[in-house]
Amino acid sequence: MTMTAPESSLPRDFADLEPFVAYWAGETNDIRWDRRSRAPMEQIRRFYDAMLPRADEALTYLEQFPLGEAPADATRLLCLLLSLPHAAMAVEFHRQPRAAASPFPHGMNVAKGPWPQGW
Amino acid sequence: MTKYEPEMQKSAFPKLTEPNGLDTGPIPIEPYISPEWFEKEREQIFGRAWLCMGRIEQLPEPDTYIVKEIEVRGVIALITRDKADKVRAFHNVCSHRANMIVQDSAGKGSRFVCKYHNWAYRNDGDCIGVPDRANFFNLDIKKCGLTPIVCDVWEGWIFINLQKVPEVSLKEFLGPFGEAFTNAPAPSAEHAFNVNVSTMKANWKTTIDAFCESYHVPVLHPDTVGATFANDSNPYSRPLSGHARGAHRTMTTFGNPDYVPPEHALVERLAYSNLDLGNTLGANDAKEIQALLDHPAINPRRVPNWATEIAWIFPNFLIFYSPGGFFTLEFWPLSVNSTRWVARMHIPKAKDVRQRFQQEHHNCRMAEIFLEDVGNLERQQRAMESGAKTEIVLQDGEFMLRHSIETIRKWVAAKTVREALA
Ligand code: FES
Numbered sequence: 406m407t408m409t410a411p412e413s414s415l416p417r418d419f420a421d422l423e424p425f426v427a428y429w430a431g432e433t434n435d436i437r438w439d440r441r442s443r444a445p446m447e448q449i450r451r452f453y454d455a456m457l458p459r460a461d462e463a464l465t466y467l468e469q470f471p472l473g474e475a476p477a478d479a480t481r482l483l484c485l486l487l488s489l490p491h492a493a494m495a496v497e498f499h500r501q502p503r504a505a506a507s508p509f510p511h512g513m514n515v516a517k518g519p520w521p522q523g524w
Numbered sequence: 525m526t527k528y529e530p531e532m533q534k535s536a537f538p539k540l541t542e543p544n545g546l547d548t549g550p551i552p553i554e555p556y557i558s559p560e561w562f563e564k565e566r567e568q569i570f571g572r573a574w575l576c577m578g579r580i581e582q583l584p585e586p587d588t589y590i591v592k593e594i595e596v597r598g599v600i601a602l603i604t605r606d607k608a609d610k611v612r613a614f615h616n617v618c619s620h621r622a623n624m625i626v627q628d629s630a631g632k633g634s635r636f637v638c639k640y641h642n643w644a645y646r647n648d649g650d651c652i653g654v655p656d657r658a659n660f661f662n663l664d665i666k667k668c669g670l671t672p673i674v675c676d677v678w679e680g681w682i683f684i685n686l687q688k689v690p691e692v693s694l695k696e697f698l699g700p701f702g703e704a705f706t707n708a709p710a711p712s713a714e715h716a717f718n719v720n721v722s723t724m725k726a727n728w729k730t731t732i733d734a735f736c737e738s739y740h741v742p743v744l745h746p747d748t749v750g751a752t753f754a755n756d757s758n759p760y761s762r763p764l765s766g767h768a769r770g771a772h773r774t775m776t777t778f779g780n781p782d783y784v785p786p787e788h789a790l791v792e793r794l795a796y797s798n799l800d801l802g803n804t805l806g807a808n809d810a811k812e813i814q815a816l817l818d819h820p821a822i823n824p825r826r827v828p829n830w831a832t833e834i835a836w837i838f839p840n841f842l843i844f845y846s847p848g849g850f851f852t853l854e855f856w857p858l859s860v861n862s863t864r865w866v867a868r869m870h871i872p873k874a875k876d877v878r879q880r881f882q883q884e885h886h887n888c889r890m891a892e893i894f895l896e897d898v899g900n901l902e903r904q905q906r907a908m909e910s911g912a913k914t915e916i917v918l919q920d921g922e923f924m925l926r927h928s929i930e931t932i933r934k935w936v937a938a939k940t941v942r943e944a945l946a
Pocket residue numbers: 618619620621622623638639640641642643
């Protein structure tokens with residue numbers, strides 16, 4: 406019997422992004438937003454720097470599936486990709502994990518939508 | 525295509541306060557901080573005004589329902605749509621021992637069963653089942669229906685009134701606003717993503733006021749949205765038009781036509797690479813958008829560089845129309861200095877993954893903006909309560925706040941609703 410490397414949970418061409426899956430492939434908008442809000446800036450930056458150069462390629466890859474009907478590995482890639490705008494809030498707008506002088510924790514949540522991978 | 529006036533000159537910002545019949549003096553802080561005043565609002569405003577519950581599309585098919593809590597009146601409203609598409613509202617309270625019947629916030633079903641002793645009701649309010657009925661004492665099941673709440677629908681917007689017999693009809697309540705906004709389209713009304721703020725520590729008026737002036741936008745939201753609301757031609761984001769409409773009011777805000785995502789904002793650029801920049805909500809039904817752009821009350825001066833038409837339905841409901849669609853905000857007082865609010869951002873169902881990516885960017889940007897407001901308003905409320913000031917001053921661009929507080933003071937003082945509306 407030969408030992409095989411543990412399989413990537415992402416489509417093969419994106420296997421190098423595997424280290425980010427556990428934290429950044431949150432299943433809903435609300436989870437992705439909450440994870441970004443709790444992460445230190447270095448962690449947000451590492452994800453942003455790794456995901457941004459692959460974003461267009463990931464979008465192109467995902468375009469082969471009707472929205473909401475992708476296989477599990479592609480859906481995971483979509484969730485990961487959808488965390489990029491959240492990371493961008495910190496990197497491109499606030500230059501820190503959260504907006505200056507905005508409360509955290511707070512009583513705000515994204516309750517529903519959009520679809521898929523929103524709710 | 526809509527015909528627009530030539531580009532507006534700086535000097536052409538219309539005056540809003542005095543032409544709308546408002547005076548220009550300072551405004552007392554008391555209504556924002558006084559528990560006694562809050563008790564008056566509870567009775568005179570929330571007890572008498574028609575209250576907007578949202579869109580009819582929240583009841584997407586026959587035999588669906590929603591539950592809406594109106595904490596300021598201690599009311600839990602069950603709103604139903606029956607087979608014949610009639611919309612009704614009831615108190616969500618059982619006729620047996622007055623337990624709460626429906627426990628979720630929305631769903632599908634033509635009948636409701638109380639989980640305490642299984643009394644059953646149809647969505648027209650009739651009681652249709654009482655277990656072990658023979659053991660009651662002359663129980664008249666015809667009198668055991670749900671307690672109705674007066675409910676009416678205007679242009680797809682559901683309203684309730686908590687007076688047993690409303691003093692004025694919904695039509696009379698909406699008055700000139702209703703006339704002006706008849707036929708206003710509601711693109712993508714069936715789809716929304718919601719942002720809920722379960723509780724924040726500020727008066728409901730402090731909170732709603734912040735969404736009805738653009739003066740603060742370049743200051744409080746410089747990185748998230750400021751640059752889209754101001755530019756050198758309008759550095760203070762002055763409104764482009766404004767109208768008092770009975771108890772209600774509307775205002776057109778400025779959109780920076782030159783806005784492009786800054787060089788370093790690579791994700792923002794990627795998200796918007798296939799879209800018109802005016803259209804932050806993404807592709808929507810073109811015909812409905814055209815109808816929105818063509819509606820005479822939305823951007824009534826037909827200026828090309830508008831961002832939103834804010835419609836403030838008295839007392840606590842906002843509709844934001846933009847060139848990309850619409851969203852709503854509703855603000856529910858919990859106490860004199862705490863508020864619950866809900867944003868419903870109506871967006872089309874994404875057609876492809878690039879649009880879905882753009883929507884995520886739009887959504888998280890909106891959530892960031894809202895959160896900037898939350899922190900700011902909680903600070904403002906504490907400062908207002910310090911007693912340092914007894915008055916606030918308002919500029920011309922803040923005319924909606926002035927019209928709101930004047931209307932509120934009128935309703936609090938008026939013996940009858942008709943007098944308040946006069
Ligand atoms: S209280 Fe509802 S069935 Fe008894």
